[in-house]
Amino acid sequence: MKRKKKVVPLLMEGLILFITIAILLPVFYFVISAFKSREDILFYPLKMTVEMFTFDNFIIAFSKMKYFASVKNTAIITGVSLAFTVGLSSMAGFVIARVQARRFQISYSFLVALMVIPFIGCVIPLVIIMNRIGLYNHLWACILIQSSWNLPFATFLYTGFMKSLPGELEEAAMIDGCSLFKTYLRVFLPLQAPVTATCCIRCGIGVWNDYLVSSSFLNSAKSPTLMVSVKKFFGQYVNEYGQSFAAVVMCSIPIFLVFIFLQKYFIKGMAAGAVKG
Numbered sequence: 001m002k003r004k005k006k007v008v009p010l011l012m013e014g015l016i017l018f019i020t021i022a023i024l025l026p027v028f029y030f031v032i033s034a035f036k037s038r039e040d041i042l043f044y045p046l047k048m049t050v051e052m053f054t055f056d057n058f059i060i061a062f063s064k065m066k067y068f069a070s071v072k073n074t075a076i077i078t079g080v081s082l083a084f085t086v087g088l089s090s091m092a093g094f095v096i097a098r099v100q101a102r103r104f105q106i107s108y109s110f111l112v113a114l115m116v117i118p119f120i121g122c123v124i125p126l127v128i129i130m131n132r133i134g135l136y137n138h139l140w141a142c143i144l145i146q147s148s149w150n151l152p153f154a155t156f157l158y159t160g161f162m163k164s165l166p167g168e169l170e171e172a173a174m175i176d177g178c179s180l181f182k183t184y185l186r187v188f189l190p191l192q193a194p195v196t197a198t199c200c201i202r203c204g205i206g207v208w209n210d211y212l213v214s215s216s217f218l219n220s221a222k223s224p225t226l227m228v229s230v231k232k233f234f235g236q237y238v239n240e241y242g243q244s245f246a247a248v249v250m251c252s253i254p255i256f257l258v259f260i261f262l263q264k265y266f267i268k269g270m271a272a273g274a275v276k277g
Helices: 002-033 038-043 056-064 067-098 102-114 119-132 139-164 167-175 180-208 212-217 226-233 241-273
Strands: none
Touching: 002 241, 038 241, 056 067, 056 226, 056 241, 067 102, 067 139, 067 180, 067 226, 067 241, 102 139, 119 139, 119 212, 139 180, 139 212, 167 180, 180 241, 212 226, 226 241
């Protein structure tokens, strides 16, 4: 019986180790392939030696994908859309969670229902709308679409977090003479750092790695974004694997650094947002 109790944890640890290796193996493959030539990638896929090491892929990819212009456009789209998403969903989550009104609960149900709609089914209508209002081939088209599409999930996240906060905070603010907006601004807004970091990471990664919206609403030559620029390395007859891997590595560096600095808030926000009031 004691031997069985010792074997089960070992099997679980072995299973976890196997899954971890299976997940990290593709990451290891494209990272080392970014520093190898095309021939070495094809003939020695999981091998890396000093003789194979080269920076040529990064030099070519940096120039071909217009890295700085792509980073600038992607950062603008990500930053502004996150500002809209966080600002609107934060206020919506506060009202839905703290104000007991039927109209807000109906609106919340409608927002949650929007999360199941696939974006691919809305591309053609959105292209027509953006073309008619004059925003097609402009960064604002991507900003408005990304912020609107992330709004239901962000509102769901903020609502769960707001419900987990004690009602005494709101009552104390009301006794001190704060209006509803001042209560949100002075009491609840400073407490939202963990869930805001979670929202920024979850939604920001999706916007940063977006290909469909950018390729559908922007001219890739005049307004390149990172994921659209990576597509340049895949042609009809030839695929530049080493350069594409180098481009993916360069695209991942900014968002990886952001996650490193915000990971403690990310973990706190996930735990706080999962608590129901």
